[in-house]
Amino acid sequence: MFEEIYSPVQKIDAAPFSNLFVKRDDLIDPYISGNKWRKLKYILQKAKASSKTHLVTFGGAYSNHLVATAAAAARSGFKATAFVRGEEVKNEMLLICSLYGMELIFVDRERYKNKAELYADYFGSNSAAYFINEGGASAEAVMGCSEIITELTATYDHIFVAAGTGTTAAGLSKGIEEQGLKTKLHVVPVLKGGSFIADEISLYTEISNHLILHTDYHFGGYAKTTPELLAFIKRFTRETGILIDPVYTAKMFYSIFDLCAQNQIHSTDRILAIHTGGLLGLLGMKEKF
Template sequence: MLTFDFHSPVEEISLPLYAEKQVRVFMKRDDLIHPYISGNKWRKLKYTLNQAKQEQRTLLVTFGGAWSNHLLATACAGAKFGFQTYAFVRGERIDNPVLKLCQIFGMQLEFVDRQRYKNKEDLFHERFGNDQHAYFIDEGGYGKQALIGCSEIIDELADHYDHIFCACGTGTTAAGLLEGIHQRGLQTTLHAVPVLKGGEFLREEINKLTKRADDNLQLHSTYHAGGYAKTTPALIQFINEFTQQTGILLEPTYTGKLLFAVHDLLKKNEIPAHTKILILHTGGLTGLLGMLDKF
């Protein structure tokens, strides 16, 4: 079992909107777990890396875009726990701070065109099919082992919350939260906010990992701001205002859209008064480096 472990704190956020709507809002600060293996990235990698260790694999092979928090987390975790790391990067060759950090941690990068990238298992088998030391990790850390890690978030909560909100990219974090809610017999409603356009398909992805997708799950699929890693002036303004009011840094790809959704739903009175809300901050703040020109 890997020895690195950390339970992130929960803090209450006080804003005029919350007082007006008579709700209490808390944030689970998974962004504080680690500077680079932060948030749900560590949750997803924890048991995956343990499985790789048990199978005596020494090379982690994974996938992601040029600004992927998952790639950086895997590179850092590989260095920390004694793995070599290799990543297939979607799109044309590019140099940026996130990929440079991946390389500093020892990760080898291979850029592949977007069409070839769609067939991740084929890429893995072409390059590493005969390598018994190589271990496949899907994009974003998606998988059953990741589900277990994300379900532990619920185990760490000392209080009960009526509503829990999380951003949704692959559906793994939401699936894990649903599993944790079910295991503890809670009546909590989970709200998942897809960050990519057409995010309704994520209900099916969540169902592949856990059959709880129809239990206590609400999917809010209209807060994508035009698509994955897309922004709007209203979203950027919101992030600036929230960060300046709370001292909690957000980024536009995941947590910014998540908080924007929470505030909009409150303004529309779609969340009842006198309820307790928990928002999961999933980290990934290095994604800001590629979007600073938006601010």
């Protein structure tokens, strides 16, 4: 179903670092991008093994997960439906979803909170339907994300990743534990009050002392930005040639530079940043630039 992967590790020249590397999951696919590819890999295998033909999932109007699910469904022979949070809108992301054949059902924010009830109301009697949680959060997604660690051919002092639901971080944590590595895993929640990410990770793997949460790099909350963050994106992209987005990866990369400035990590440490893709999220921020 997903047979080929292209996710090289690239060393980048960025002062003051001498050993800063990026795992380029953003290059895996333009639409089933980065960690979304990894999350969906085993979810779709399970759906197929269960003889399901209709994927049903959830997300906001600018959700990379919805685009990825729509593209993956079309390529793999599944029908797809998404419950979209909020009032009915049209944008570039939802256009791509629709072109891939995904049906969109807009629901108000209050009703959206109870996803299990929504699914039951619309698809409870549909034996072909398969529930995929928002962002793909599941044990299957964690297993897919853990493979990031097994693909690495070198070891690192630190691995950094941005976190929304915590699923990718859980996979990385699980992979580090299974490989017996001494690497520190730095998780950068992109939402306010991101300490809950530790609880989400603990649902899938034991929390160990290699995990470090940095909860002060949300820049106001999910999908929020500041002039400082936007300036960082422009400078980083211009100097490295690597595109990053304001919602996830920019906040992670910013944290690396800031933590080095605070001497919490050192410029000579071997550091790997996981580029989780999601660059289409820039479309929802275009007026900010």
